[in-house]
Amino acid sequence: MNIGFVGAGKVGCSIAKLLAQREKCVSGFYSRSHSSAMEAAEFVGTTAFDDINQLLEVSDVLFLTVPDGAVATVYRSLNPNLLVDKIICHCSGALSTAVFEGIEKWGASAFSVHPFVAISSRYESYQYLPNSIFTLEGKGARPEHKEAMLALLRDLDLRVEEISGDAKVAYHGAAVMASNLMLGLLSVAKRELVAAGFSEEGAEAAILSLAKGNLGNALNAKEQPFVTALTGPIQRGDAATVAGHLQAFSGDTREIYRLLSKEVLQLARAKNSTLDDIEIVKLLYEEES
Ligand SMILES: NC(=O)c1ccc[n+]([C@@H]2O[C@H](COP(=O)([O-])OP(=O)(O)OC[C@H]3O[C@@H](n4cnc5c(N)ncnc54)[C@H](OP(=O)(O)O)[C@@H]3O)[C@@H](O)[C@H]2O)c1
The missing domain is CATH 1.10.1040 (N-(1-d-carboxylethyl)-l-norvaline Dehydrogenase; domain 2)
Known part of the structure; x- marks a missing residue:
């Protein structure tokens, strides 16, 4: 399973580094500024992309680890033809997967994967993630997508709580x-x-x-x-x-x-x-x- 990151900030770098440490395949980073993507790629030991859809093409799971206000815009910039069978995630606490409007019709699955933990550093926080709680919300176009996400998070020694989309704001x-x-x-x-x-x-x-x-x-x-x-x-x-x-x-x-x-x-x-x-x-x- 290849896992890509759009948004090379604190959360993107931390989850990607933990994945790489656990020998999961991080396909690469794309970010608003290419220099951020390059720094993150060097930190994690992966590739920096300057085209978001090239990253989507080589990823099975794509995390949009951008600020909450940018999630919808970044999602809309993804090429729908490349979404079939993909898993698209964001990490916002307040947003649900409703932000990924119409994603089912492209045959993709959507999840919000919220770290219930303060992530304050791009390069240090990954060390403190194991044993912390991550909340999973969303649904799969295929049931095995949810099983794959649960297994992935548990392989990182994260404690997973599931939640419904309606409950996310509260x-x-x-x-x-x-x-x-x-x-x-x-x-x-x-x-x-x-x-x-x-x-x-x-x-x-x-x-x-x-x-x-x-x-x-x-x-x-x-x-x-x-x-x-x-x-x-x-x-x-x-x-x-x-x-x-x-x-x-x-x-x-x-x-x-x-x-x-x-x-x-x-x-x-x-x-x-x-x-x-x-x-x-x-x-x-x-x-x-
Ligand atoms: N930090 C936490 O404690 C925490 C905890 C739980 C959940 N979250 C959630 O995690 C998500 C990311 O938060 P964060 O703390 O990692 O934020 P962050 O450190 O500010 O990083 C956001 C990254 O997204 C990039 N970006 C912004 N707009 C973009 C766009 N339009 N296209 C591509 N890249 C874009 C930024 O780009 P450049 O660097 O390239 O300029 C930056 O690298 C948010 O949804 C937040 O609510 C954060």
């Missing part, structure tokens, strides 16, 4: 919450520490150490990681402390604290079924009633 929103929005939350907490007198660097170090400890506790938990790792005033039923925090914060920070505390209350109840939470409920829900 799925991607959830991924953003666990990655980008988590950084946003830590940034709010840092600002409050600085306001409390910490230096910028001191606040960053303190926040990262606390967050790392919490994630470590969740990772080490044998079951229910979020419930097991939970500490703090809500799970202790300490309404006076929660009231103090709500008084100390204002504006968006207060609202973020209040809304996330409602979710934490659910975790606290799962941890302690006899939790006395009447006062905490009043504090967290007062503005909504």
Whole structure:
């Protein structure tokens, strides 16, 4: 199976390098700028193409690892006569295979193959991909195409979750919450520490150490990681402390604290079924009633 890449960026280089390492055949790279394609080809040990359809012709699977906004345009630039029996993939989290409009009529299969992992480097990130989760969505013009994709991903030691196209936008929103929005939350907490007198660097170090400890506790938990790792005033039923925090914060920070505390209350109840939470409920829900 020959696997080609359109888009010689972080994701293209990382997946292609991992494939090459596992002795899969990477047919080559095409990219917007030929210099990117050449650099990626050298890194992976394959060929740089200056014609996208020549790459399609020699590939059984073609990954469009371009920015989300370019996937549809790049797909439309593929010669339909060369699509028969091919597998065309993109790696977007938010887009489904609906972006590959009419692909069935050309006898090709379409998949979105989304790495549920932050890929920050063209040349380093491939090392961290094994054991990470990749989400597969899409359908095959032939059933064996899906089997081939599942087998390929598993050969790379990736953990595959399957998902339906309709669920992709909400799925991607959830991924953003666990990655980008988590950084946003830590940034709010840092600002409050600085306001409390910490230096910028001191606040960053303190926040990262606390967050790392919490994630470590969740990772080490044998079951229910979020419930097991939970500490703090809500799970202790300490309404006076929660009231103090709500008084100390204002504006968006207060609202973020209040809304996330409602979710934490659910975790606290799962941890302690006899939790006395009447006062905490009043504090967290007062503005909504
Ligand atoms: N990075 C992540 O953490 C991550 C995680 C999950 C999913 N994804 C998804 O993976 C896909 C690629 O993301 P990325 O992070 O690898 O982006 P990236 O590093 O910016 O790379 C995109 C590459 O596509 C090339 N390109 C742009 N427009 C093109 C066009 N019209 N024709 C051909 N090549 C074009 C760029 O070209 P030149 O270099 O030639 O200028 C660049 O090499 C996106 O769908 C993204 O949502 C990314």
